[in-house]
Amino acid sequence: MSESTADDHVTFAGPADTGEMAQLARDVLPFMGALHDDESWRRFRRFGQGKHASDQYTLVVRNGGPGGHLVGFVWVDPAMLIDHNITEPWWCINALAIAPDARGQGRAAALLARVEAAARAAGIVLLYGQSVPEARPFWQKMKFSLGNPDEAVRTRGAAMLTSGERVNGTFSPSSGDSWFLRYLTDVPGSVRSGLLPVSWTN
Template identity: 45%
Template sequence: MTESVDHFYAAPACRHDVSDLAALAREALPSFPALHDPEGWRTSYRFGSGLHPRDNYLIAVRDGGEDGPLVGFIWVDAAMAVDYGVIEPWWCINAVAVAPAYRRAGHGRALVLTAVERARAIGVALIYGLSVRASVPFWEDLGFTVAADREPLVSDRPARRATGELARLDLDPETDHRWFVAYLQDPASADSVLAPKGYLARG
């Protein structure tokens, strides 16, 4: 995806963007030190165009063209496959960052909606992530279901692993964070879905 709206330029990030990505992460995501070091961006595989549900999706937005100031970025991947070997078509929003000078102009919302649109187009069934408490209204306004404080994210049915095994997932949030999730397909038609534990109980 390469798109220019007004004077903002959005495209898949690449190694050319590493220094600016790390600098923005240090400023906008102080609690995410793994993204602060440019070398970490070079050695950890985070780049991708979201070509299939197992692909990474890292989009950067710049002001005035591909060499302009970095406005923001979003990094999404199949974290369950990386962390647990689960091969369900789920995407995790790992990070969304917008530079202070460009906040409150809809850039964060646009980044998330771009990722959701891409996920839906390639057959991702759900998209989820962790939010600090202060950002919960942002995710709710975008239509995500947000878990309660300390509420785990669980699979409603056993999820498939690459090994052929099935696994029940019961994932506690990080301290002072809450899970959020949006369903891009009818949950009833999926082999397995993730949901806040109380959400399943209410269903």
């Protein structure tokens, strides 16, 4: 996938982008140290085209065409599968970064629209992630539901593991952060297992 507008070029991220992605992460995501080293992007293969629920999905935005300055990226993956062996069709929006001088022009919203389209095509039913306090208004504007700061999320309906077992789990965000969630379907019975803030399930 590669697409240009009058000003921006959006494409799948690859190894050639890692230096600029790491620099942007250092500039605007200081709390995500794992993304600050360009070699870690390659070592942990944080690239993908999101064709399947088990895929990663990473896009970059360059201003002025394919050879332009990298002004943003989004990185999505099946974090619950990677970290907890949960095979439910959930994608985690791990990082969304836009350079300060490139904000206010709809780039973050445009990247999220692409994430949503890819998620629907891959059969994903839930997009979620963690928000730092200052980003909460953005995620609310993007129609995500947010838990309270430091509030855990809990499985709603037992989640399937790679072993075939079903389990219930509770997951806490990083200190001071909030979980954000958005379901991509409202068809009754279409979500076998999901996540909800603990206060919503009491």
